[in-house]
Amino acid sequence: MSNSSNQPFELEQNIAQWREFVLRRAAILEEDADELESHLRDQIDALLERGLHADEAFLVATKRIGNLEAVSKEYAEVHAGRLWRNIVWGTDKPSWNTDFYLALLLACCAAVLFHLPKLFGVTPETHEWVFARNFTLFCLPMLGAYYVVKHQLGQRGWYWLVGASLGIATVINLMPWQAESATQSLSLIHLPLLLWFLVGVLYTGNWWQTDGRRMDFVRYSGEYAIYFVLLALGGMTLIVLTNGMFWLIGMNIEWFTHQWLLPSGVMGAVIIVGWLVEAKQGAVENMAPVLARIFTPLFTLLMLTFLVIMFVTGRSFDVERELLIGLDALLIVVLGLVLYAVSSRESNKAPSIFDRLQWLLIVSALLVDVLALVAIGGRIADMGFTANRTAAMGENLILLVSLSGYAWLYWRFIRGQRSFALLEQWQTRFIPVYAIWAAIVVFLFPLVFGF
DSSP: OOOOOOOOOOHHHHHHHHHHHTTTTTOOHHHHHHHHHHHHHHHHHHHHHOOHHHHHHHHHHHHHHHHHOOOHHHHHHOOOOHTTTBBSSSSOOHHHHHHHHHHHHHHHHHHHHHHGGGGTTTTTTHHHHHHHHHHHHHHHHHHHHHHHHHTTOOOHHHHHHHHHHHHHHHHHHOOOOTTTTTTHHHHHHHHHHHHHHHHHHHGGGTTSSSSSHHHHHHHHHHHHHHHHHHHHHHHHHHHHHHHHHHTTTTTOOHHHIIIIIHHHHHHHHHHHHHHHHHTTTTHHHHHHHHHHHHHHHHHHHHHHHHHHHHHHEEEEEEHHHHHHHOOOOOOOOHHHHHHHHHHOOTTTTTOOOEEEEEEHHHHHHHHHHHHHHHHHHHHHHHOOOHHHHHHHHHHHHHHHHHHHHHHHHHHHHHTTTTTTTHHHHHHHHHHHHHHHHHHHHIHHHHHHOOO
């Protein structure tokens, strides 16, 4: 038995984090936490005397305390994944192989689903919008199925997955869409986000309502994005080399790589990346915070430069649709960067220069968002409400509230007036707002603004 992490397990630090988690509950007072911590330390000492390592003793003790106090049990369940990654029980090849073969099977199913309509004469070339509506429905429910099986969610998990997937697919495909309508485009843009939240519920399992598991899902989403980009780059390289090699011998197989290999690879990658995130989590956990620290100052510089140039030159926003879409995309990237930076930070550490830089990034993004809202409001006042303008207004208002909360809580944390735990709570408890907005755009916008 060996520790898989290069860093030693810090027992006192983990006990402090456990105590902080306990105190987040309004019904738990300091004296209650003292008593619970005393019980926890007694259990750990007893386990250490029996020869267990510190990380093993801490994990088992939190589980045992969970039998006495539900809040400790919640902590143990929420953080068990991270704790167990520090303990390697020999070589766990059977579990690794089982998960991989399950992911491979579901990846093949997703690829088959994509090509199945072709048997009935429905192809991407002749029915472009049919494939556009169902593209994410072919693969993301399969990723959800992977977690239903892996996390043993049972019938309840299958009811969630099948019911939600069939319901969404039925509504999306039965709506009387007009060709290239704005509401159809908006629905298809927000549909992957809605399905991703469904995957999130299945990934977090029975603890999806807890702050800790929601935070784990934020980390998972960031790590998933990194792996997907890496896998996509590798896949693109493979396709280019494949086309080039066959071209050298006088064969043109672009029809095969573009119509069959590429879509099959994309469908399969959605599930395989989900397996990769958990199977190789340690590597990404070390890389992702580094990427956050690299891109945070770069995006901060970009935002500040943009604002300074605007104020110095006296130029206002050109309220053209393309620019506003670009600004919203930039703000969403910044929000994603903030989400992952918060989720990857140790909550018990003191404020650092990176936290101050993070606050500066949030404030600059907040100012850009306010300017965008002014521009959108002016456009609506001049030309009235449309689906695109309403969607832009709604998304920028959500960003305004979210970024304002981050800015305020980060400022209080930097000044030592609030704990970092409040930032984590703000982040995790705002997640349902994004899901609700995605559902509104997908289902209600077509009814309000026409199909």
